[in-house]
Amino acid sequence: MILVDGQPQDRVSAQDRGLLYGDGLFETVRLVGRAAPLWPRHMRRLAHGCERLRLPMPDPALLWREALAAGEGMAQAVVRITLTRGTGARGYAMPATPHATRVVAAFPMPALDASAYRDGIRLHLCATRLAEQPALAGLKHLNRLEQVLARAEWDDPAVAEGLLCDARGRVVSAVSANLFAVVDGVPATPALDRCGVAGVARAEVLDALPRAQVRDLPLDECLRAGELFLTSSVRGILPVQAVGDNVYVPGPVARALQAHWAALGFPTEQA
Template sequence: MPSWVDGRPAESLSIKDRGLAYGDGVFETIAVRAGRPPLLEYHMARLSTGCARLGIALDVALVRTEILSFASKLGEGVAKLILTRGDGLRGYAPPPTTQARRILQGSPMPAYPSVNAEQGVELYPCATRLAEQPLLAGLKHLNRLEQVMARAEWQSTEYAEGLVRDISGRVIEGVFSNLFLLVDGVLVTAELSRCGVAGVMRAALLERAKAVGIPVEIRDIEFDELLAAQEVFLCNSLYGVWPVRAMAGHHWSVGPLTRTLQAIARDLLDN
């Protein structure tokens, strides 16, 4: 599979890169279908937000052009864009002048079991908690140690994903997905101003749900409210929507709203 560094084919990276040393950067995991990235504008919006908050210079036009060219060559699969602050010397202080580094890696699309989408998945209730850091909340920054630790908690294939909460016990997201609930006819997803990742499929589904008149709330979610929800589902930009059918002995039905949004997600990825 192809890999590029700063727009050119490459298989190596400078050991001075601050992304390696400090996680100083952001990334996007981009689905590629028929040589094109269907959710590109959502990825670019999140990338712009992340770079602006971290103070990393972003040439939006250049990055968009490179992603489109890379996707065309990849054809089908996943394009992972990593954008770091670039090279630096030892020490946390960013160099006064840096050249942001653009890394693109291609890989096959994950072979998720079809039963995940058709019948739903079981969640593992992770003990790992997300720390609150409003400056980084919502961003897809390069420090993913909390997710690494959460994912290491289970090995069994009976769990397709894990539920992650914050240090106060509020429901936030999956390890690599965002979470939605149906509560008394309202589509609810977690407020991500303290921690968590604002997924691009989450953004797209919120936009489409509002457009078709589905009531939506973005707010704190307590654990008991999750258990009492009428429907629960996960989403991300690679697989679309997975219904959640069980967690720790609790069960949910796969309902009509989940199926509606699953179809919308499928359409977003196919067109």
């Protein structure tokens, strides 16, 4: 089901600023029955994004009711909450009093391959580079054209994700997930103060691994890591098996975090 401003429909105005300028934010929430283990983190990130973009934050209780209504009847669902600045006069200037558009849509949870959690996944090293824009760094804003271009770089079904760097060759993330590397026994994840999306699963892992470092991660250092894994609010903890010709073995840090993920209330696909 798709709800637009609380009403069952699948259309927004052709003058909506989300469509015209990518002026808005979104959250992608995994719903398990009538529970969403990472919901508080999603709401905190949405509120933070609204503050930075000067958008009115919807009532989280309203969003929760709409998420449950949209996902009604699904054992598991992926709920996308999209918030735009709504319509306004032509041009880039923000409306003095924005009337946000709120879209809550639920889709059946895609099947997840147990072997990916057991053995890991292959990554393509993307030629597309992420541009630096500190004003938007960390936000899950609506403009995802860099990720669209990066995802178009491969069509091999054996490759599940892509590895993205910035223009200076520092690793940022996967195309649709965050990345952690275990370097000399210490987990590290790229700093996201210049570009990239600060995922809620990444935040959960950082709380679960207090010794993890948030820092610049040059590509050559990343590829030499003893262990690589991805974090995603929908897919959970995915070990990396290979990046191009660089091969890895799922390690103890990823295994411990898979157990942590299951303890949060998510099904254990790797079982």
